[in-house]
Amino acid sequence: MSPQKPPHDVVIVGGGSAGCVLAARLTEDAGTRVLLLEAGSSALPDAVAHPPAWPSLAASEAGWGDTTVVQQASGAPVALPRGKGLGGSSAINAMVFARGHRTGYDSWGAHGATGWTYDDLLPYFQRTETATSGAPGRGTMGPLTVGPAEPPNEVLLACLDGAVETGHRRAFDISGGLEEGFAPVDLNIVAGRRQSAADAYLAPALGRPNLDVVTGATAHRLIFEGTRCVGVEYGADGRTHTATAAGEVVLTAGTIGSALILQRSGIGAQDDLRPAGVDVFHELPGVGRNLHDHPRANLVHRTQRPVPEGRNNHGEVLGTLRSTADAEGPDVQIIFIDIPLPNPVAPVQNGFTIGISPMRPASRGSLRISSADPYAPPVIDPRYFTAQEDVRAVLSGIATARRIARSAALAGWGVEEVSPGPTAVDEKSLADHARRYFGSYCHPVGTCLMGEDAMSVVDSGLRVRGLDGLRVADASVMPSITSSNTNATVYAIAERAADLLRSS
Template structure:
């Protein structure tokens, strides 16, 4: 679609948040909205995007930015940090898990200065995004997203669920709703056997609205900042540089990595880091790029005595939330059952399943930095996985729970050897070393433009960038502390609420 020179609102990033905002804002026929996306349109994405079991292959396609962290852990190996590139963003390449995270994990948002962002504050926006077919209390019944557990879970995963209950864990009813602990089938963004991305649910039905302009293959170069106000965006498309002007606001919806990068390239961030990157400092805002954190995951890989049935869904259809210590106020661990042996340098398995263990409320924090003002230069990402000893201790508790589940009678017909970390790795020192060496990303980075009212916050509680008028951020980057669940459902809720804030 051909762009015009000026709009009321410019959205930078066509991922989950950008799709939600484009659809909700253009319900007002008088608003002129431009959505810029660096990647391609939905029709140009790989066909595997729509096929739920194929999502692990998408990391090797142009639908992924291809980011890697700096070396992590004692072995110094980088970690792949996939994020979607194209309309729908990461909702077009993720594992399609739709879970809010337990309500207690949002309590710290207020402690960090994010006023009015408790679980109860977000609940109407969670509900607004979804049509939850399970009809559990507190779920939405009329939203664009159709979410439900897998209609036919893999038999090995059902055996894992039965084993968890045999081990004494609670059988939850709605593990996606944010109110329960225990194990249950999780809601998925799969409709009629196909992925439903944010672009599918929100953007495509809105494309014919006269107030909406969508420009794909448009890489945002920098924000136009003048006299303390953001007035537009400079972007690259069709081999040329373009400028779009916003008469009301610019909203960054490029995600935890993309939004922070754009602020930094535009001269908004820590002055002492911008100058070495040859970026003129426009506004010294120390929190930009700080507070990067993620859910790391450690995989326990098991052989099976019999072949595992082929996957029909997303491979990880059942998960559990539990506490690493009974005195905690809420769950801080997630265990997910996966119907394939997740590849591991330490073990090659022809047939098997995986039990993934992840600290849901990690203490470890890292940074995002840039080394150049060139928008094509990758960022320097250091999530600092397991640099906090508390995260290691939490995972060791999760590994103990996972091993107990694997020994339960319900898995007897399937059970073969644990090949990673292996039965010989039992003491805390050996397991801790395994955790630090063989961690992977759960692909839930958040926090680089954290919301709050402190001097280190990047946006205030109405998502406005501190010290700059006409500029907001509305995506996972504003999350001050990661919720105890896969993050996509929370991003939908943040964007739904951002739409209300922008309408004021």
């Protein structure tokens, strides 16, 4: 008989960006036994490694296939991609690795959270990365190798020149969180291949005897003794299993998954739980609330000159800017995309897209379980563009994008705007177009809000309020969304969570 293994000290639920970081960091201590549970597979489609193929991944087995309810703004549901499998969304996203601008973290303490400013997070940002730019304040010894596209697409460089020509600052390091302006953005692409959290963090740790990884494991509910979380019930291979934790359980299932697991365990607002047939175990009204995301409107252009085939992530250059002179920080992102995205006006065979997204959206929505069944789809309602200030921010970005498209730097490409098109010139028609024909930028956050007030779900130490032995450490804890793509911040949250767990 083989000797029985000791119980796990920490059970991590969710093998995405945060889960991979925690599994790797915690098992650096040989005396800490860790179990990582992931609902998806360890064997992902070959296209995952091929950067230009990422738009196809959300509809593959590497994605959950979530959609929102019909949105008030558009009258239609919106696809909300999230990763399923080791690496999570870092295995299917567009590989942009950028810290939010430092001003975007200033409001994180509004609900009482302490120790989560940009300066507090900076050591953890640095710990994640080896930045090839060599810019001040960037990491030099982290697991992730990040840098601009090599080589960049010609049409995107022309867009960058157009931005500078029309009066915008050429940033040196747009990914570092300190600059505004336009520049090539850092990407999680190494030697022409995607580098996910599973690649950078988890794979080097898989040989450690104190780490166990179970894939195909869907978390059903949390198990408690009194108010202490002692384990997780999960389904795998058609059977129900129990994993116990001598120390703590950490939810890293993302903004959608972590909140759903709490709700299925009876933790949340009674108005959400009882209609789903779940008894209230611990009332926390903030669970599933505060859901928000970056919506993105697109200006699609046809060009007479052939656009080179995209070899990287298609969106290699972006800009951050303020929609008004008195904005507290950059609140609009413009990203140049080397393919003509599908649009409602006319198909485009050759061209490019300029995406515009409000980076500090005011619109807030909710998430709730539809049933106690862990395999039932959730009810997701981000309520995109229900706040008028989000529409105004996009209108500002559209005006900027159009000036760039008309610049001399792009004149040689023979640019023609197809969607919304040259006839859409007044504010109402542009606002209507943005509200109707937007998509998710795939950055949902906030459903397990961090703070110390009544609507907070976790405290400043990421502990679920009112319970013991249970933390959440992923994008769901962000009180407000970062003013850029969110994945780099998720890595930093997880790095800090590892320190918090080690010191507890």
